[in-house]
Amino acid sequence: xxxxxxxxxxxxxxxxxxxxxxxxxxxxxxxxxxxxxxxxxxxxxxxxxxxxxxxxxxxxxxxxxxxxxxxxxxxxxxxxxxxxxxxxxxxxxxxxxxxxxxxxxxxxxxxxxxxxxxxxxxxxxxxxxxxxxxxxxxxxxxxxxxxxxxxxxxxxxxxxxxxxxxxxxxxxxxxxxxxxxxxxxxxxxxxxxxxxxxxxxxxxxxxxxxxxxxxxxxxxxxxxxxxxxxxxxxxxxxxxxxxx
Amino acid sequence: xxxxxxxxxxxxxxxxxxxxxxxxxxxxxxxxxxxxxxxxxxxxxxxxxxxxxxxxxxxxxxxxxxxxxxxxxxxxxxxxxxxxxxxxxxxxxxxxxxxxxxxxxxxxxxxxxxxxxxxxxxxxxxxxxxxxxxxxxxxxxxxxxxxxxxxxxxxxxxxxxxxxxxxxxxxxxxxxxxxxxxxxxxxxxxxxxxxxxxxxxxxxxxxxxxxxxxxxxxxxxxxxxxxxxxxxxxxxxxxxxxxxxxxxxxxxxxxxxxxxxxxxxxxxxxxxxxxxxxxxxxxxxxxxxxxxxxxxxxxxxxxxxxxxxxxxxxxxxxxxxxxxxxxxxxxxxxxxxxxxxxxxxxxxxxxxxxxxxxxxxxxxxxxxxxxxxxxxxxxxxxxxxxxxxxxxxxxxxxxxxxxxxxxxxxxxxxxxxxxxxxxxxxxxxxxxxxxxxxxxxxxxxxxxxxxxxxxxxxxxxxxxxxxx
Numbered sequence: 001x002x003x004x005x006x007x008x009x010x011x012x013x014x015x016x017x018x019x020x021x022x023x024x025x026x027x028x029x030x031x032x033x034x035x036x037x038x039x040x041x042x043x044x045x046x047x048x049x050x051x052x053x054x055x056x057x058x059x060x061x062x063x064x065x066x067x068x069x070x071x072x073x074x075x076x077x078x079x080x081x082x083x084x085x086x087x088x089x090x091x092x093x094x095x096x097x098x099x100x101x102x103x104x105x106x107x108x109x110x111x112x113x114x115x116x117x118x119x120x121x122x123x124x125x126x127x128x129x130x131x132x133x134x135x136x137x138x139x140x141x142x143x144x145x146x147x148x149x150x151x152x153x154x155x156x157x158x159x160x161x162x163x164x165x166x167x168x169x170x171x172x173x174x175x176x177x178x179x180x181x182x183x184x185x186x187x188x189x190x191x192x193x194x195x196x197x198x199x200x201x202x203x204x205x206x207x208x209x210x211x212x213x214x215x216x217x218x219x220x221x222x223x224x225x226x227x228x229x230x231x232x233x234x235x236x237x238x239x240x241x242x243x244x
Numbered sequence: 245x246x247x248x249x250x251x252x253x254x255x256x257x258x259x260x261x262x263x264x265x266x267x268x269x270x271x272x273x274x275x276x277x278x279x280x281x282x283x284x285x286x287x288x289x290x291x292x293x294x295x296x297x298x299x300x301x302x303x304x305x306x307x308x309x310x311x312x313x314x315x316x317x318x319x320x321x322x323x324x325x326x327x328x329x330x331x332x333x334x335x336x337x338x339x340x341x342x343x344x345x346x347x348x349x350x351x352x353x354x355x356x357x358x359x360x361x362x363x364x365x366x367x368x369x370x371x372x373x374x375x376x377x378x379x380x381x382x383x384x385x386x387x388x389x390x391x392x393x394x395x396x397x398x399x400x401x402x403x404x405x406x407x408x409x410x411x412x413x414x415x416x417x418x419x420x421x422x423x424x425x426x427x428x429x430x431x432x433x434x435x436x437x438x439x440x441x442x443x444x445x446x447x448x449x450x451x452x453x454x455x456x457x458x459x460x461x462x463x464x465x466x467x468x469x470x471x472x473x474x475x476x477x478x479x480x481x482x483x484x485x486x487x488x489x490x491x492x493x494x495x496x497x498x499x500x501x502x503x504x505x506x507x508x509x510x511x512x513x514x515x516x517x518x519x520x521x522x523x524x525x526x527x528x529x530x531x532x533x534x535x536x537x538x539x540x541x542x543x544x545x546x547x548x549x550x551x552x553x554x555x556x557x558x559x560x561x562x563x564x565x566x567x568x569x570x571x572x573x574x575x576x577x578x579x580x581x582x583x584x585x586x587x588x589x590x591x592x593x594x595x596x597x598x599x600x601x602x603x604x605x606x607x608x609x610x611x612x613x614x615x616x617x618x619x620x621x622x623x624x625x626x627x628x629x630x631x632x633x634x635x636x637x638x639x640x641x642x643x644x645x646x647x648x649x650x651x652x653x654x655x656x657x658x659x660x661x662x663x664x665x666x667x668x669x670x671x672x673x674x675x676x677x678x679x680x681x682x683x684x685x686x687x688x689x690x691x692x693x694x695x696x697x698x699x700x701x702x703x704x705x706x707x708x709x710x711x712x
Contacts (some may be wrong), residue, residue, distance in 0.1 A: 054712070080610070212608065
């Protein structure tokens with residue numbers, strides 16, 4: 001009796017859950033595969049960190065590994081545990097952090113962590129990753145089922161093997177219900193520049209708002225338009241950038 | 245002969261100062277290399293090395309063969325030497341310094357100390373110069389002459405009781421009547437595996453093969469005893485009297501050969517075989533009991549990825565390549581100051597205990613916390629109000645919205661007045677504001693001090709972190 005027969009009789013089934021199709025927001029960010037998140041301009045790193053902390057929800061419970069290149073850790077410091085605690089509503093995942101001096105060291109550490117399978121998410125703040133590096137990490141991530149998120153500086157351009165590339169910039173926060181002079185829920189603009197899993201979605205602009213009471217990331221209804229729709233202006237801008 | 249006399253005889257004589265420091269270093273390197281012969285080695289004074297050969301001589305085919313081997317190796321390395329072997333350290337030192345010659349090692353059988361030391365001068369007993377001079381003045385020049393003298397009569401001849409006791413002690417130690425403990429250079433390892441090479445290894449591949457065999461042997465030994473180790477030291481003894489070391493550390497006790505080899509893979513390249521390596525040694529230090537649990541049958545059954553063993557194995561591999569202590573864990577501490585409430589600690593194989601429950605009503609905390617608060621120039625509308633605009637990192641930022649203050653007081657109990665030492669001045673109260681600039685970037689700034697707190701200087705503003 002071969003495996004196909006066993007399967008047809010229902011005696012054999014795959015133990016792993018079938019892969020979830022990553023077609024909706026956030027297109028598999030932090031769930032499966034390799035994703036790039038980049039700053040729109042220098043100084044947007046905090047917005048980018050906030051976006052990743054709120055949007056990335058690994059499928060498995062487990063420890064996170066946060067890799068930072070020393071230059072970024074020296075520039076803006078690390079992500080404190082308190083932020084992770086507030087973002088997850090008081091149940092932060094255990095997190096190991098490490099700072100790597102050079103880019104090869106950081107990329108090596110990412111791959112090592114993915115291959116080991118001991119962590120549930122790897123977040124790496126690195127200065128660059130070329131096509132070879134991202135392809136290599138994508139393959140490793142797919143084989144071992146550990147999602148990877150790369151946080152990149154605004155210089156992140158060009159070809160990539162990552163499943164998606166996001167570009168994050170901060171937006172003025174939501175109006176505060178209780179105090180009009182105080183900042184409200186944080187808002188970001190996330191532009192999905194590239195998307196391998198859903199190529200049609202590339203160019204979509206998401207105006208997102210993080211509600212720290214309900215712990216949900218929602219789309220802001222635009223000022224004039226309705227819910228988040230592909231923004232033609234941004235699409236043209238991306239097309240122009242690709243062409244140039 | 246004085247130096248000027250010597251120079252008359254030999255006009256082109258060059259004088260150099262003795263470099264005691266360098267000598268001591270060379271001696272300790274030599275002593276370290278001697279651990280290839282015996283695990284317990286001590287440096288003796290400025291020019292001697294003491295080996296405890298009990299139980300080691302048969303490995304080399306007897307004491308005579310061991311002494312010959314040692315002499316051959318030292319000659320090849322270029323050291324002049326005199327070797328003596330006796331049952332007590334005192335007798336061995338006396339013989340080595342006053343009886344042995346290069347190429348003629350002295351070996352004293354056990355119990356023959358009395359006869360063997362009889363004809364040696366009394367200086368051989370490691371006496372102080374005064375005691376040696378005094379003995380010589382009494383006409384006691386040979387150790388044998390001391391045997392017959394009544395101890396009390398001997399003590400009476402010395403001015404102080406201590407000097408007399410020192411002579412008796414040294415004599416008794418040399419004869420084995422009193423114990424003389426040795427202080428080894430490095431403590432003998434609990435677990436070690438050694439691999440002598442019949443022919444010196446000159447290739448890196450040979451070292452790797454040797455390490456593989458040693459790891460297998462050591463891990464078999466460790467698992468027989470039911471322990472693991474957190475620190476492994478691999479030493480290569482070169483034929484030219486040098487020792488190269490590579491060490492690997494683990495976050496929790498391990499005894500898996502593959503894992504240990506993996507940790508050494510990055511480090512073994514630093515060992516240059518040079519003219520040849522003739523002994524490989526692998527030691528296990530910091531041993532401890534291992535928690536051995538049954539592993540889940542499949543990855544899906546493992547459920548949580550909180551596999552601390554797999555995590556610490558990962559941390560070990562990263563630490564082995566990027567430096568010890570690279571992988572760290574952030575631990576929360578019960579402190580008022582937000583920049584002191586979290587501390588990075590090296591990961592030691594255990595994840596943090598369950599995080600403290602989120603304090604109810606905790607104000608939002610930034611997603612990036614600067615290592616040190618950075619001073620900013622601020623324009624505020626009212627002295628005790630939030631800033632209107634500020635310059636941080638040379639860029640002017642106009643504040644649109646602000647929230648605060650969240651007042652965080654210093655921890656007065658850490659600055660209690662002490663009885664004798666003057667306490668450090670109490671830090672000033674901080675008023676934290678959450679502000680947002682025109683571009684939507686959100687900052688966490690604070691004003692250190694209040695305008696009317698009577699602390700003299702004007703309050704200053706700092707950026708502490710950035711909100712997402």
